[in-house]
Amino acid sequence: MSQNISNMPFHESIRRHAAVLTCALVLTVGAILTLPGQARAGEETLVAMDARGVIYTLQPKTGRLECAWQDATRTVLATGLPAEANAIAVDAQRTVYVGTATGSIWAVSARGTTRRITTTAGPISDMLTDRDGNLILARPTGAIHTISRASMLPITRKH
Structure with missing residues (x-):
């Protein structure tokens, strides 16, 4: 579900972006580490x-x-x-x-x-x-x- 953040207070928008980026980083690192052909x-x-x-x-x-x-x-x-x-x-x-x-x-x-x-x-x-x-x-x-x-x-x- 997507939310329009343009109507949110600035600090709430930043908090949500930080949470999304943190989740993306965790998912990215987890996915990369489990894929074959990873860098040495x-x-x-x-x-x-x-x-x-x-x-x-x-x-x-x-x-x-x-x-x-x-x-x-x-x-x-x-x-x-x-x-x-x-x-x-x-x-x-x-x-x-x-x-x-x-x-x-x-x-x-x-x-x-x-x-x-x-x-x-x-x-x-x-x-x-x-x-x-x-x-x-x-x-x-x-x-x-x-x-x-x-x-x-x-x-x-x-x-």
Whole structure:
């Protein structure tokens, strides 16, 4: 059951979001740890989950982006992503965004089309998407920046 949080007091909205994020993290970690083909010890794995419960994992060392479906099957969505990747996020259209330590942002469409969409003026330490599809970027300095969806290049265009 979904609730409209726009009419809630701010602190109640934050509390509910925190509860949802905590549950998502617990479910994500539990699901990832039980899936076959998990990264070996000492290898970094970046994780994001979409609104449908599909879990996306990226191993920067290999540049491999995978989807883990609810039935525990896995699909390789893309390969060859940058080794300096250190943040991923997914939007409502299932576009996965990859942020790097060099400030590049890559987008991978639900069909696996991959392209660099922009380069920012510094490293990205974390990222997420808002309900409108805008990217919210966190910098190692603590600064927060927003990139509007409208300003991003289309990633599904055929040439």
